[in-house]
Amino acid sequence: MRITTLLTVLVGMIFLSSAAAAPRAEYKIVTASKTGTYIQIGNDLAKWVADPAGIDLEVLESKGSAENVQRMRFEPGVKLALVQSDVYQAFLDEAKAGNADAGNIIRPLRLIMPLYDEEIYFVARADSPLESIHEIKNKKISVGPLGSGTALTARTLYQLMFEEPISAANAQYLTNEDALVKLTVDKTIDVAIIVAGQPAKLFADMKPEARKFIKILKLDESAPESARAKKTYFPAAIRATSYPTWLTADTPTLTVKAYLVTYDYGLQSTVGNLARFAESLCTNFDKLQANGHPKWKQVKLELPALSQGWRYYGPMEKRLRACIAGQRSLNTPTPTSTKTQAPTRNCTEQEVVLGICKS
Known part of the structure; x- marks a missing residue:
């Protein structure tokens, strides 16, 4: 094993083990109805990712993605959300068209990683x-x-x-x-x-x-x-x-x-907790695929290039990319290079569906 690879693994282990010494954070994730897939994905994240990272993650029911975007933005304690790609894009489109409410909601949100179809x-x-x-x-x-x-x-x-x-x-x-x-x-x-x-x-x-x-x-x-x-x-x-x-x-x-989404947090304690969550997501990804909902088998541990207006959450992106690169090194016999990819009015029906109508 190369020295750089060994150091990457050790740093990740130390990073996660520090969660045991710190007080456990209490966060929430918004999903969807109790008979849907999102809530099962949320339960998997709570058990196999959040818990090892020292986070007590409460899984909440919701109406679905459009509501999740708003609760992610405004509800205390909600640090994570599951959101459909077309819903996320619809908010971006509304913001680009000049809807101030949509812009206020979506611009501070950040992606963690894509999940499954x-x-x-x-x-x-x-x-x-x-x-x-x-x-x-x-x-x-x-x-x-x-x-x-x-x-x-x-x-x-x-x-x-x-x-x-x-x-x-x-x-x-x-x-x-x-x-x-x-x-x-x-x-x-x-x-x-x-x-x-x-x-x-x-x-x-x-x-x-x-x-x-x-x-x-x-x-x-x-x-x-x-x-x-x-x-x-x-x-x-x-x-x-x-x-x-x-x-x-x-x-x-x-x-x-489907995407896993968070907010552009700057508070140091939150940044640290979410960085540990990202590390745990990477290191426990095999457990998610082996023990979680069958949809996890379709998820790839990667961060592809994003469409214009979409952005990853920097602290988690950094931790995920480093961990992914380290795991690839462990599974590769020879060195390989990795590229970092970079006034009052009547509401429209679209705004009503997105929940941003204020007429």
């Missing part, structure tokens, strides 16, 4: 004539709760596919559970759009009889509406192995990226 489920009744995603135009749709990432995703996708916004008369802002009731019992909506990384508890807990009541609409790659959607979202599949009790075949769909 979340599947987008278009759920219809089993007896519905609808078969493909591009057939949902002018249908009554549950787009997710106000303040949720799902609502933003659903509206953005609809706009992309049909080049017009979903009408207020056809959009219902329901929780996942309420949407399934309205879909299958009341039959007052035609489609429920749900965003969740597979396997999602909401669907994994369903019994085989579920296929008598609901089905997943598929992505038709040949449809022009699909081509327009793929300008922002990415094709993937909802695997039958994720839901073996009620899916009999893989279903093509679209995905959106």
Whole structure:
């Protein structure tokens, strides 16, 4: 083992062990509903990352990404959040367009690292004539709760596919559970759009009889509406192995990226705690993949270049890059080089969904 590699490992061990001597920090992470994937990811981070770093991390439920951005910015104790990429970008776009509230919320936020792709489920009744995603135009749709990432995703996708916004008369802002009731019992909506990384508890807990009541609409790659959607979202599949009790075949769909987010903290104690969290995230990454939610197996321990306006949190980025480089050195027999990648008015519907309406 080279001297520089050994020093990197030792420094990391000393850095983490110092957490045991210091008082444990009490932080919070905002996730999503109790039946979604985000809350399971939050529990994994609390157990396998925060605890070894000397942090008691409380995992909080929420409506989803749009609410998480605001709670990350303003709620005391919330130091971490899980946020969809399109929601983060929507806030940046609103800020760039001159929305002062959006700018005040998003500009101080920083990324820690990208996580995984979340599947987008278009759920219809089993007896519905609808078969493909591009057939949902002018249908009554549950787009997710106000303040949720799902609502933003659903509206953005609809706009992309049909080049017009979903009408207020056809959009219902329901929780996942309420949407399934309205879909299958009341039959007052035609489609429920749900965003969740597979396997999602909401669907994994369903019994085989579920296929008598609901089905997943598929992505038709040949449809022009699909081509327009793929300008922002990415094709993937909802695997039958994720839901073996009620899916009999893989279903093509679209995905959106999930990110772990924090704030541009300057208080030294917070900077130190979050740096330890980053070190622990790197050194315990194998435990996350071995013991955590299956989605961790899709996460790569890397910090790719970001789009304009997106920024990593410097202290955590520095610690992560050093740890990642050290681990690569341990697994590489010969030296390798690594590159560092660098006034009152009526609110728009977009602002209402993002939760930044003040009319």
